[in-house]
Amino acid sequence: MTAPPRPAITLLLADDHAILRETLRESLEAEPDLSVVAEAGDGATALAEAARLAPDLVLLDLEMPGPPASVTVRRLLDLRPRPRIVILSMYDDPGYAQELLTLGVNGYLSKGVGRRRLVSVIREVVEDEARVLLSYAPAERAARPGRLSQRERELLSLVARAHSNRQIASGLGISEATVKRHLQNIYLKLDAASRMDAVNKAVAGSLIPSPLARPR
Known part of the structure; x- marks a missing residue:
């Protein structure tokens, strides 16, 4: 059906x-x-x-x-x-x-x-x-790739692993509103159009590891 x-x-x-x-x-x-x-x-x-x-x-x-x-x-x-x-x-x-x-x-x-x-x-x-x-x-553009803070990189690494805002907030011990604010800043800094676009640009710029990379 x-x-x-x-x-x-x-x-x-x-x-x-x-x-x-x-x-x-x-x-x-x-x-x-x-x-x-x-x-x-x-x-x-x-x-x-x-x-x-x-x-x-x-x-x-x-x-x-x-x-x-x-x-x-x-x-x-x-x-x-x-x-x-x-x-x-x-x-x-x-x-x-x-x-x-x-x-x-x-x-x-x-x-x-x-x-x-x-x-x-x-x-x-x-x-x-x-x-x-x-x-x-x-x-x-007000910012260039490469200016992400350590917390922004950490958060975006979780986004790359398909974590939801709620899961990210729980894992980092912050509120969902704070997660959203971090994402706003990340999109601005990377000139990204979406979560996936931000991840792709951050991986391409070696700002976060590829989610496909196997841990050593």
């Missing part, structure tokens, strides 16, 4: 450029598991539509008429059910990205991101809200 199909991921597109919204809608709705349920050209409309429709994820532009993006983010996160939020920005500002991540957004992407990467990010943050995804233009 085949399993029933999973419901489509519902999206709200919030950007004050109508042409960009139209392009995004066409691109995203080409995917069978994605559905754009509403659009907004300003922060107030985005909040109203999110409250009315409860989308799974809001793609939010930083530069829109209405309240500052940080205010809009806080109000979106107060909604129940709470939507996931991915920022789409023209500006690759690591400091501002980190501020928004601290508020609780799930990702911060440059508007130059490719369609395949964007679709991948949407699916990953909806399936695993703890996963924070970042993408900066190469010239604007």
Whole structure:
């Protein structure tokens, strides 16, 4: 007996450029598991539509008429059910990205991101809200591989062995919230798009041992 199909991921597109919204809608709705349920050209409309429709994820532009993006983010996160939020920005500002991540957004992407990467990010943050995804233009990256702390390397080694956040927290004697914060920092430092991407980059840079390596 085949399993029933999973419901489509519902999206709200919030950007004050109508042409960009139209392009995004066409691109995203080409995917069978994605559905754009509403659009907004300003922060107030985005909040109203999110409250009315409860989308799974809001793609939010930083530069829109209405309240500052940080205010809009806080109000979106107060909604129940709470939507996931991915920022789409023209500006690759690591400091501002980190501020928004601290508020609780799930990702911060440059508007130059490719369609395949964007679709991948949407699916990953909806399936695993703890996963924070970042993408900066190469010239604007704030950190380079090789700057992981000892604790970050230790934690990422456990990720490489397919440990969950709960297992990592228990093994290291820290909270799951602390695990998530460490992962956010790791993604930022490695410019990683997911747990596996971070592991692959860390292994390639000899920052952690390969999970396939046999212990001596």
